[in-house]
Amino acid sequence: MTIGGIMFQIGKPTETLRLLHWTKELPRVSENDPLGLELRVSARLANELLYCITSITPRARYYAFFPWAMQDYNEQERLTKGDRGRIQGVLARERAMVLGAVLHHNKKTCKGGSLGGSDKAIKLVQKPARSYDLLTWKHLNNEEGQFGAAYKGSLINLGVFKAADEVSEDVEAETNELDKRTQSIEVRELSPLGLRLANAFGKSIHKTAYVSQSLTLKDKIASNVLLEFGSKAGLCEINHRSPKDRDVLRDVFFANCEELNRPAHHRRRMSLLLLLACVKQARDAGVSLDARTFSDMCYFDAVIDEEEESTTHPVVLPAILSDIKERWRIFHTQGYLAVALQSFLVAVVRQIGNKPAGVEREQLALLLNPPNLSERFTEVFGTDLPRDFYEMTPRETLAFCGITLGNARKASLPIDAKFSERQLEELLVESEANEAAGVVLASMLLYQTILRHKVRSSDQFNNWYGQQIRNDYADVALPGLIRFFESEFGEQWTERKNSEILDRVIWRFVIRQHQTMSYERGFGGAAPLFHVDITRVVATEMNYTDPRAKNSRFWSALQILTDLGLIVKDDQVYEMTKDGEAWLASELGRVGTA
Numbered sequence: 067m068t069i070g071g072i073m074f075q076i077g078k079p080t081e082t083l084r085l086l087h088w089t090k091e092l093p094r095v096s097e098n099d100p101l102g103l104e105l106r107v108s109a110r111l112a113n114e115l116l117y118c119i120t121s122i123t124p125r126a127r128y129y130a131f132f133p134w135a136m137q138d139y140n141e142q143e144r145l146t147k148g149d150r151g152r153i154q155g156v157l158a159r160e161r162a163m164v165l166g167a168v169l170h171h172n173k174k175t176c177k178g179g180s181l182g183g184s185d186k187a188i189k190l191v192q193k194p195a196r197s198y199d200l201l202t203w204k205h206l207n208n209e210e211g212q213f214g215a216a217y218k219g220s221l222i223n224l225g226v227f228k229a230a231d232e233v234s235e236d237v238e239a240e241t242n243e244l245d246k247r248t249q250s251i252e253v254r255e256l257s258p259l260g261l262r263l264a265n266a267f268g269k270s271i272h273k274t275a276y277v278s279q280s281l282t283l284k285d286k287i288a289s290n291v292l293l294e295f296g297s298k299a300g301l302c303e304i305n306h307r308s309p310k311d312r313d314v315l316r317d318v319f320f321a322n323c324e325e326l327n328r329p330a331h332h333r334r335r336m337s338l339l340l341l342l343a344c345v346k347q348a349r350d351a352g353v354s355l356d357a358r359t360f361s362d363m364c365y366f367d368a369v370i371d372e373e374e375e376s377t378t379h380p381v382v383l384p385a386i387l388s389d390i391k392e393r394w395r396i397f398h399t400q401g402y403l404a405v406a407l408q409s410f411l412v413a414v415v416r417q418i419g420n421k422p423a424g425v426e427r428e429q430l431a432l433l434l435n436p437p438n439l440s441e442r443f444t445e446v447f448g449t450d451l452p453r454d455f456y457e458m459t460p461r462e463t464l465a466f467c468g469i470t471l472g473n474a475r476k477a478s479l480p481i482d483a484k485f486s487e488r489q490l491e492e493l494l495v496e497s498e499a500n501e502a503a504g505v506v507l508a509s510m511l512l513y514q515t516i517l518r519h520k521v522r523s524s525d526q527f528n529n530w531y532g533q534q535i536r537n538d539y540a541d542v543a544l545p546g547l548i549r550f551f552e553s554e555f556g557e558q559w560t561e562r563k564n565s566e567i568l569d570r571v572i573w574r575f576v577i578r579q580h581q582t583m584s585y586e587r588g589f590g591g592a593a594p595l596f597h598v599d600i601t602r603v604v605a606t607e608m609n610y611t612d613p614r615a616k617n618s619r620f621w622s623a624l625q626i627l628t629d630l631g632l633i634v635k636d637d638q639v640y641e642m643t644k645d646g647e648a649w650l651a652s653e654l655g656r657v658g659t660a
Contacts, residue, residue: 100595100610102583103404107543110534111397112619113235115337117330118224120235121618122216124180126629127304130267130311132213133226135159137256137264143283153210158200159282160211165198166296176302178625182212201285215243225325226260227253259325262314269310271298305631316630336390341623342650343383345633345640351379354639357617364394366481378482386658396531401615402515403544405491408613409499409508410576415595415610424604431569434505442502455506456565460513467510478518487514495614519544540582542575
């Protein structure tokens, strides 16, 4: 069939389009990540940048509490007559901390949240009791509590335990816990680093009756004993009266320990320093640091103050942070790619949803070009497309946005431009992915993201980005997508019609990619959005409307910096503490002389 002068091949898919590399290593598809973009390349980039800090490990004090609980069990209980076993012994100490913290905070969780099992603890203490049985009360479903559900992988990778190899920190989409393999690893003995953390935490709680009277060996503990323990051991108590473990935790997170000399630990250190510098820059610009402003700082070198008639403020960060900022720019580049492709997916699902017999590939191309496309575009932007969008080329599309190919000064748009990546992403996420012109906005976003990456990324950073692609069929990232464009269309792909480009891109990186990610429900993933029968796409009853990309480790990192006393959140705005300002200056100086 011919559309816009382009002949579509509806026969047997080519080798380039054939995605038959099924493997048990593929992550389970999630309704929030239907193309596997977050659980694969984005997750690997995040792991490189914030190693040992994950979306489910946002509280700094757990990194000292669990080593203490393990060591206290080893020294006080292991191999004794009343030995409850390592799992139950550590679990009892964790439950004591959780219940104690809730009692200390008048039946509320710790400030900052993420106290594992606090909901059940709050429910339990609604009826006051003189004592609580830590063995029979179950605060979490995971048999190892918050240690097994969330923190074990990060603590292993920090080198807290002896003879423990590096493990996956990946979070299972359907359980929001560590994967089963990481959870199954047995750890018993602390390393010298683990002992330093345990001893530092121990100094903060050694005078409590729970510890000084060896009540850690008991199952039934008096409520007043738990309350006292929670007042010293709780997560937010790390910022009260200079607890002994905070300084050690600072050194661990910022890799100021001789054991933490690997590149991954150095990148975490630099990422945390970058976040501290961005908190200061954001505050100086009159905005609060959040995932959006952090992205803007790294990607555009600017922030927008929405409260002040969208005033744009340039951002100049210390030169020593340029390497880590470029790596975070690539992370956000992957995020823009995700929004573009997921917006295509939103459009596909919307168009096939009321077609029970399915839609052929050639029909889908027509459905994605609805009669009201141009009208909707004009409504959004107040300007008309110059002609049929599908007849235009990527070069013409970019020129319409204000970008001139071959002109380095006009190869990308500023943050506040009408068609900048930021503005397009915001529109798509808010509503436009679900409207008639969604494919147009997603195409503009895709083309700009490709062009900015090619112009700005040096070989060093592009190679680092490419290293996160471990399976050419399942891992979607710009280096692979650019190779696909050039192999399918040649280096002059920007001269081809949008109709041809989008047919190939949507079929390969949306239709087939979703099929790859959800090919077998038996692995435990969510139901697929559609099935593919050769060239026919058949909708299921599932829907998909939100194309946003996430930075799942970002908020954990900010909470850890808060726990360490380096930043504080005041009236929804993050600010540096005096301690934080001194720490940033000192650490930047240390990095500069290293």
